[in-house]
Each structure stands twice: as C-alpha cells, then as structure tokens.
Amino acid sequence: MPTAPVPDLIPAIPEIWVGASALALLLYGVFRGNKHTREVAWLSVLVMAVAAVLMFAVQDGRQVTFSGAFVTDDFAVFAKSLILLGSAVALIISQGYIRNEKMERFEFPILILLATLGMMMMVSANDLLALYMGVELQSLALYVLAAFKRDSLRSTESGLKYFVLGALSSGILLYGLSLIYGFSGTTNFETLAALYSGPAAESPSIGLIIGLVFLIAGLAFKVSAVPFHMWTPDVYEGTATPVTAFLALAPKVAAMALFARVMVAPFIGLLDDWQDVIIVISMASMVFGAFAAIRQTNIKRLMAYSSIGHMGFALVGLAAGTEKGLQGVLIYLSIYLVMNIGAFAAILTMRVKGTMVESIDDLAGLSRTSPMMALGIAIFMFSLAGIPPLAGFFGKFYVFIAAVEADLMVLAIVGVLASVVGAFYYVRIVKIMYFDEPAEPFERPIGREMSAILTGSGILTLLFFIYPAPLVGWAQTAAAALVP
Amino acid sequence: MIVGAIAFYLFAGMIIASAVMVIAARNPVHSVLFLILSFFNASGLFVLLGAEFLAMILVIVYVGAVAVLFLFVVMMLNINFVELRQGFLQYLPIGGLVGLILLIELFFVIAAGITDPEVVALASAPIPPLSDLTNTEALGQLIYTRYVYLFQTAGMVLLVAMVGAIVLTLRQREGVRKQSIARQVARTREESIEIKTVTPGSGI
Numbered sequence: 001m002p003t004a005p006v007p008d009l010i011p012a013i014p015e016i017w018v019g020a021s022a023l024a025l026l027l028y029g030v031f032r033g034n035k036h037t038r039e040v041a042w043l044s045v046l047v048m049a050v051a052a053v054l055m056f057a058v059q060d061g062r063q064v065t066f067s068g069a070f071v072t073d074d075f076a077v078f079a080k081s082l083i084l085l086g087s088a089v090a091l092i093i094s095q096g097y098i099r100n101e102k103m104e105r106f107e108f109p110i111l112i113l114l115a116t117l118g119m120m121m122m123v124s125a126n127d128l129l130a131l132y133m134g135v136e137l138q139s140l141a142l143y144v145l146a147a148f149k150r151d152s153l154r155s156t157e158s159g160l161k162y163f164v165l166g167a168l169s170s171g172i173l174l175y176g177l178s179l180i181y182g183f184s185g186t187t188n189f190e191t192l193a194a195l196y197s198g199p200a201a202e203s204p205s206i207g208l209i210i211g212l213v214f215l216i217a218g219l220a221f222k223v224s225a226v227p228f229h230m231w232t233p234d235v236y237e238g239t240a241t242p243v244t245a246f247l248a249l250a251p252k253v254a255a256m257a258l259f260a261r262v263m264v265a266p267f268i269g270l271l272d273d274w275q276d277v278i279i280v281i282s283m284a285s286m287v288f289g290a291f292a293a294i295r296q297t298n299i300k301r302l303m304a305y306s307s308i309g310h311m312g313f314a315l316v317g318l319a320a321g322t323e324k325g326l327q328g329v330l331i332y333l334s335i336y337l338v339m340n341i342g343a344f345a346a347i348l349t350m351r352v353k354g355t356m357v358e359s360i361d362d363l364a365g366l367s368r369t370s371p372m373m374a375l376g377i378a379i380f381m382f383s384l385a386g387i388p389p390l391a392g393f394f395g396k397f398y399v400f401i402a403a404v405e406a407d408l409m410v411l412a413i414v415g416v417l418a419s420v421v422g423a424f425y426y427v428r429i430v431k432i433m434y435f436d437e438p439a440e441p442f443e444r445p446i447g448r449e450m451s452a453i454l455t456g457s458g459i460l461t462l463l464f465f466i467y468p469a470p471l472v473g474w475a476q477t478a479a480a481a482l483v484p
Numbered sequence: 485m486i487v488g489a490i491a492f493y494l495f496a497g498m499i500i501a502s503a504v505m506v507i508a509a510r511n512p513v514h515s516v517l518f519l520i521l522s523f524f525n526a527s528g529l530f531v532l533l534g535a536e537f538l539a540m541i542l543v544i545v546y547v548g549a550v551a552v553l554f555l556f557v558v559m560m561l562n563i564n565f566v567e568l569r570q571g572f573l574q575y576l577p578i579g580g581l582v583g584l585i586l587l588i589e590l591f592f593v594i595a596a597g598i599t600d601p602e603v604v605a606l607a608s609a610p611i612p613p614l615s616d617l618t619n620t621e622a623l624g625q626l627i628y629t630r631y632v633y634l635f636q637t638a639g640m641v642l643l644v645a646m647v648g649a650i651v652l653t654l655r656q657r658e659g660v661r662k663q664s665i666a667r668q669v670a671r672t673r674e675e676s677i678e679i680k681t682v683t684p685g686s687g688i
Contacts, residue, residue, distance in 0.1 A: 007632065019640060026647070066633035107651045114644050121637065133637040140641060144648035159652075179593065207593040 011063040011072045014055040014080070015120050021047040022113045029106030037104040041091055044109040048088040048116065055080055062481065064126060068188045071126035078330055078478035079123040079257035086250035086337050087116040092449050093345045094242030101356070103149055103240065111148075112246060115141035119254035123261065128177045128187035131262060135173065135222065139166050142251060149240040158238030165221070165231045173218025179211025192266035193484070201269035209273055215262065216277050222255040223311045224304075226284035236304035241356060244300050245344035248307050253333045256314050260329055263318060264482050271321045278319040279411050285312025286418035293425045299347055299360050302425065303340075306384060309422055310336050316415050317399035320406035326479035327472075328399035334471055335383075335395040335464070342457035343380045345450055346373065351443040360429060365438025373442075374433045376458045383461045385426035386419045391464035398472075488532060495528040512558045520551045537619035 009016065025047070029040050055077060062073040091112055098104055118138030125131040143166060147159020181187050183205045184195055196204060221228040236244045263274060289309020296302040314336070317328035350357050367374040383392035396419060403412040446454075464471075502522040509515045523546045530539035617625075627635050 012633075019636075023643075067630045069631075069633045105651065107647055111644070111647065111651070114640065114647075117640065129631075129634050130637075133634055133641065137637060137641050137644060140644045140648065144644070144651060147652055150652055183596070206596040210589050210593055 007067065008063075008065040010058055011065050012070055012124075013058050014051045015117060015124070017054055018047060018051050018113065018117045018120065022110055022117060025106075025113065026110050029110060032106075034105050037098070037106045037108065038095065040106045041095060041109040044113045045088045045091055047113060048084045048091075051120075052081060052084045055084075064190075066130075068190065069127040069130040070121075070124055071189075072124055074478045074481035075257070075261065075326075075330075076124045078474060079253065079333075080120050082253045082257075082334055082337050083116060083119045083123070083250045086253060086341070087112055087119075087246070089341050089453060090242065090246035090249050090344075093245060093341075093348050093453060096447055096450065097240065097242045097348055097356070100351070100354075101149070101240065105148075108145070108148060111141045111145050115145065115246075116250065119250055122254050122258040125258065125261070126189045126265075128180060128189075131258065132170075132174060132177060135258070136170060138251060138254065139170065139222075142166075142247065145243050145246065146235055146239045148243060152240075154238040155240055158235045161238075162231055162235045169218050169221035169228065172214050172221075176211045176214025176216075176218060179207055179214065183207040183211065189262075189266040193268070196267060196269040197484075198269070204270055204273065209270075212267065212270065212274055213277060216274065216281075219255065219259045219262070220281050223252060223259060223315075224308055225281045225311050225315060226288045226308065227281070229285070229288070229308045232308055233301045233304040236307075237298055237301045237358075241300065241344075241348055241358070244303070245340075245348065248303060248340050248344065249337055252307060252311065253337055256311065256318075256329065256333055259315075260318050260326055261482060264321065264326065268321065268484065275319060275321060278315055279408065282312050282315035282319050283411060283414050285309060285315065286415050287312075287421075290418045290421035290425075293422065296425070297360055299350075299358050299363075299429075302360065302429075303343065303347070306422075306426075307340075309418065310384075312418070313396055313399055313415060316403050316408075316411055319408060319411060320399075320402040322402060322406055323476075323479050323483040324405060325399070325402035326482055327475045328395075328402045330475040330478055331398045331471060332395040334475070335391045335461075338457050338460050339380055339383050339392055342376065342454055342461060343384065345453050345457070346377045346380065349373065349442060349446045349450060352440045353443070360432060361436075362439050363429065363433050364436035366433040366442075368438050369441035370444065373454075376454050377433060378430045379458050379462055381426040381429050385423040387423065389465040391461045394464060394468060492529070492532055495525045495532070498522070498525040499529075512563070513555065516551060516555045516558055519554070520547050523547050523551060535619060537623060 021044075025040055025043055028043075029036070032039075055072075059072070059074075059077050062071065064071045091109055094108070098108060115138050118134050118136070118141060121130065121134030122138060123134075125134055143159060143163040146162045147156050149155035177187070180192075184192055186192060186195070217228065221231075224232040236247065239247070263278070267274060285308055289305050289307075289312055293302050293305035293309070296305060310332075314329050314332045317325040317332060319325070320328070347358070350362060352362065363377070366377070379390065383390035386392045386396045396415070400412045400415060403409075403415070445451075499522045502518040502525065505518040506515045506522065509518060523542060527539040527542040530536070530542060
C-alpha cells in the first residue's frame with residue numbers, strides 16, 4: 001500500500017501553534033482553576049502575539065498545502081494581522097469587566113482563542129470544505145461566548161437567539177456549497193477559478209448560480225448585512241459588553257475577508273452574476289444601518305446598527321470586484337477595527353456605582369466630569385461618521401473611489417447619502433456629552449491597560465491622515481495577491 | 485434493476501412520509517420515533533448506493549446516540565408542544581411562500597442538470613475503484629491523508645462543543661457531600677474505629 005506524503009506544515013504553523021496552545025491552556029486552566037483566569041487571559045494574548053510573529057516569519061508569497069485546502073498569501077496575512085489584533089485587544093479590555101461581574105472562568109479566554117483559530121482558518125481557506133469548517137469553529141465558540149454570562153436572562157436569550165439563527169445560516173451556507181460542488185464537481189478554489197474563467201463563465205449552469213446565491217446569503221448573515229441582520233441588535237444588546245466588543249471586532253473582519261476571498265478567488269469570472277446581489281445587500285445595509293440607529297437609546301444597540309452600516313460600506317468595495325475595490329475593503333476593515341476598539345473600550349468604562357450602564361443618556365455632560373474621555377469618544381464618533389480628516393473618512397473614501405471607477409455611480413451616491421444620515425446619530429452622542437446637563441459621573445480610574453488602548457486607538461484615528469502610506473501600500477499588495 | 489428502483493422509491497417515500505410525521509405528530513415521543521424511522525430509511529438508501537460504511541454509521545451514530553438522546557430530552561423536559569405550536573397558522577402564509585420559492589428554485593436546479601462533461605470528469609472520486617477496496621479502507625486512505633486538515637478541524641469543533649456544554653451547564657454546588665475515594669482508602673484502622681471496653685451489666 002502506498003504511503004501518503006506528510007503535508008507541508010510550515011505555512012500553517014501559526015494555526016497549529018494557536019490550536020496547540022489552546023489545548024495546553026485548557027489543561028492549565030483545568031488544573032489551576034478559575035482563580036487563575038487572569039493568567040490564562042494574558043497567556044492567550046501572548047499566544048496571539050507569538051502567532052503573529054510566526055506568521056510573518058513563515059510568510060513567503062503564496063503557499064498552498066494540505067492537498068489544496070489551505071492557502072497563505074499576502075491577503076491572508078493582512079486579514080490575520082487584523083484578526084489577531086482585534087482578538088487580543090478584545091481580551092485585554094474584557095479583563096476588568098469579567099473580574100467585576102464575577103464572570104471569571106478560565107474558559108473565556110480559551111474560547112476567544114479557539115474562535116480566533118477558526119477565523120484564521122476562514123481567511124486561509126482555499127476549499128469550500130475548509131471554508132465551512134473554519135466558519136463552524138468560529139461560530140460555535142461565539143455562540144458559547146454570547147451566552148457566557150449564564151446567570152443573566154438576557155445573555156442566555158441572546159446566546160440562544162444567535163445559535164438558532166446562526167445554525168440556520170450555516171445550513172443555508174452548506175446547502176449552497178453542496179450545490180456549487182454538485183454543479184462544478186470540485187470544492188477547490190483554484191480548480192473553480194480555472195473552470196469559471198473564459199468561455200465557461202459566459203453561461204454558467206443555473207444550479208451553480210443558485211448555489212452561489214445561497215453562499216452569499218449564508219455569509220451575509222455572518223457579516224450581518226441587511227436582510228440577514230436581525231440577530232445583530234438583540235445579540236449585541238443582550239450579551240456581556242466585552243463579548244459585544246469581541247463580536248464587533250475580529251469576527252466581522254474575518255467574515256468580510258472570507259467573503260472577499262470566496263467571491264473573488266474562485267468566482268471572479270462570474271462577476272456579472274454576483275455583482276448585483278452584493279450591490280443590493282450593500283445598499284440596503286448602508287441605508288438601514290443609518291436610519292435604524294437614529295432612535296436607539298442603548299449604546300450597544302446603537303453600535304450594532306452602526307456595524308451593520310459599516311459592513312454595507314465595506315461591501316461597496318467588494319461590489320466593485322476590482323483590485324482597487326479589495327484594497328478599499330481591507331483599508332476600511334483596518335480603520336473600522338481601530339475605531340471600534342476605541343469606541344468599545346470607552347463603553348466598557350461606563351460604570352456608575354459598581355454597575356455597568358449602557359444608556360446613551362448616561363454619557364450626558366461627560367465633557368465636564370471627565371474631559372479626556374469625552375474628547376476620546378468624540379474623536380471615535382466623528383471618525384465613525386466619516387468626517388475628514390479623521391481615519392474613518394479615508395476608509396469610506398477608498399471604497400467609494402473604487403465604486404466610481406467600476407461604474408457603480410448609484411451605489412456610491414447612496415453610500416454618501418447614507419453616511420450623511422448616519423452622521424446624525426454619531427454627532428448626537430457628541431452633543432449629549434458636551435451640551436447636556438451632567439449625569440452621574442463614571443467610576444475612575446479606568447486602569448492602565450484601558451487608558452493605553454484608548455490613547456493608542458485615539459491617536460491612530462486622529463493622526464492617520466498624516467502618514468497613511470504604509471497601510472495603503474500594504475493593503476494594495478494584499479489585494480493584488482487575490483485578484484489574478 | 486427493477487428491484488433496485490422499487491427499493492429506492494420505497495425508501496425515499498418512507499423518508500418523506502416519516503419526515504412529515506415528525507412535524508405533524510401530536511405526541512413528541514412519536515415525533516422522535518418517526519425521526520428514527522426516517523434515519524433507518526436513509527441508511528437503506530446508502531446501502532443501495534454501495535456505501536455500507538456510511539449506512540452503518542448512520543444507524544449507530546444517529547439512531548443509536550442522537551435520536552435516543554432526543555428521546556430522553558423529550559421525555560424528561562416535559563415541554564408543552566401545544567403551546568409551541570401556537571402561531572403556526574399565523575406564520576403559515578409567509579413560511580409557505582418562502583417554501584414555495586425554494587421549491588421553484590429546486591425545480592430550476594433539477595431542470596438544469598449536469599451538462600458539462602468536464603464537471604463529470606472532475607467529480608470522479610479520488611480513490612481506487614471500489615472493486616479493489618472496501619468502503620472502510622477507501623475512507624481510511626482519504627481521511628488521514630488528503631483530508632487530514634478537515635479531520636483535525638472537525639476535532640477542534642467537537643472540542644469547542646464540549647467546552648461550551650461544560651461552561652454553560654456545570655455548576656459547582658456548595659454543601660454537597662462528595663465521595664473522596666483517596667481519603668477512604670487512606671483511612672487506617674486506628675482513626676476509623678475505637679474500641680471501648682464495656683463492663684458487663686453497666687452499659688456504656
């Protein structure tokens with residue numbers, strides 16, 4: 001009997017490291033108990049940092065391994081850097097909360113680590129099956145995290161809701177994948193790309209198109225694009241705030257990067273077939289995100305609608321389907337990540353007399369009780385609204401330019417109008433902070449890690465315009481790796 | 485192959501009929517039993533395809549473990565299914581519409597069929613012909629080599645499921661008397677029994 005060669009493990013070293021470390025930390029946690037949650041959390045952050053180092057160390061152009069199921073290229077490295085940054089920061093800013101709210105259980109950091117592993121597999125998928133397994137690993141860990149505060153009825157409800165709807169969307173996704181496999185005979189992205197370039201792309205089978213639509217529907221759920229957004233506000237509001245922060249950071253980036261890869265790498269030849277679908281969900285997300293957020297009073301719910309809108313803007317770049325568009329998506333995701341890190345770190349400091357508050361009115365008069373914090377939140381809100389010269393403006397600028405160059409004028413105009421409407425609710429928060437009568441002041445001090453993260457993301461958001469070249473250049477290399 | 489065709493339609497018809505009964509039965513225990521019946525018929529279809537290993541796994545895993553677990557849950561939790569069913573008629577129109585659209589799409593898919601000869605060539609299985617190998621051998625050759633990445637990921641997914649189940653349900657209760665086998669075994673005769681000398685007729 002012939003023995004199969006051992007697959008080349010070097011390209012997947014970061015994933016193997018994260019997986020093995022998660023197992024080791026799980027054992028450590030089981031033996032040391034919940035009192036040592038803090039150590040497990042900091043070790044998990046260290047694991048992510050080492051994974052980033054490993055990833056850059058083994059990076060060498062495009063490498064495919066595991067019989068074509070796994071790929072690492074500049075695009076994957078870019079997305080994984082954002083994912084590791086987002087997860088590590090989410091873990092750091094959650095420390096204070098889980099200590100105060102008696103959620104100290106060592107599984108929390110380990111589940112975040114396993115979700116991160118799933119996300120890294122997602123962006124490195126080069127096969128429909130690998131895609132699905134990555135998505136499932138990530139989602140399953142996220143469902144558990146959403147229900148993690150199990151003594152709170154709202155957290156349990158949000159976990160259950162997320163699980164039921166997530167399982168439905170996974171089913172739709174899997175059905176789409178099976179149709180694509182049935183009508184193309186392969187699950188490998190490279191083979192699919194070869195099949196659907198040139199003459200075969202002129203008249204693809206209708207079954208394949210239906211499979212592609214199911215695939216888009218499933219992934220639109222994961223990025224919470226309209227009309228698959230229903231879970232987002234409820235889950236964001238109900239679950240514990242650090243989990244909300246985590247959900248809004250890394251998983252969004254991972255799902256969006258996966259979306260870009262699976263649309264462009266195998267199916268760029270079918271651009272005419274999927275472009276309209278992306279345009280519609282992109283427009284709907286931008287408009288719905290802007291209008292629905294106006295009447296919100298809960299800051300977490302507001303951030304949920306804000307993230308729906310932002311995913312719509314990122315999809316504008318994908319709808320263009322060009323290298324420029326993808327570059328725009330990656331720049332948008334990076335800036336989105338930094339802005340939201342700051343915004344959620346600020347939300348996590350909203351404590352009055354030992355309990356967390358999450359109403360927008362609790363921010364009233366913050367400029368008088370803690371001026372620095374108010375200034376920080378104002379920067380993040382203006383940036384999320386896309387007001388120049390803050391970072392958020394550049395994110396929108398690059399995707400809209402790509403859309404205009406791809407002759408998607410209507411999409412770009414709708415996007416600009418939606419961001420004007422969206423500016424209203426971001427600026428309203430600034431108005432409440434600066435012009436309303438002060439409410440109960442928040443607990444101070446907020447801790448060294450929190451201040452460092454708030455300051456860091458604030459400075460990045462504020463001063464991005466001075467030297468944007470490294471990010472823009474890196475995003476261009478990454479986008480070029482994906483477009484043939 | 486008229487026998488094969490008859491068997492196929494028998495199994496397929498039974499699956500559909502019992503699947504309908506799963507959602508239509510009033511008694512939840514009956515629902516689960518119908519679910520088991522449909523699993524058995526699905527494994528019959530696998531046998532017809534020549535996939536005996538999958539057929540056996542379906543019976544062992546789904547019928548033996550999953551469905552029996554369902555049965556326990558249904559019998560122990562005493563869920564009021566009549567209450568759950570309320571609003572069924574209210575949601576019927578929209579649900580029916582979505583179902584109808586999916587059905588129409590399905591017809592399109594079937595009508596399209598596989599036309600591309602290239603597809604047929606691609607879809608051929610990456611294993612030696614079935615006459616040389618048994619099902620189990622063929623699967624074993626692929627799972628641990630070609631699909632090792634997916635196999636390992638599946639293991640991680642199961643790990644997350646296990647961790648999740650423990651995190652969400654395990655509670656450390658206070659004041660519970662637990663058996664400590666180590667302490668029991670380590671007890672010596674001196675610390676466990678005390679010998680009293682009792683003088684006859686005087687009591688202790």
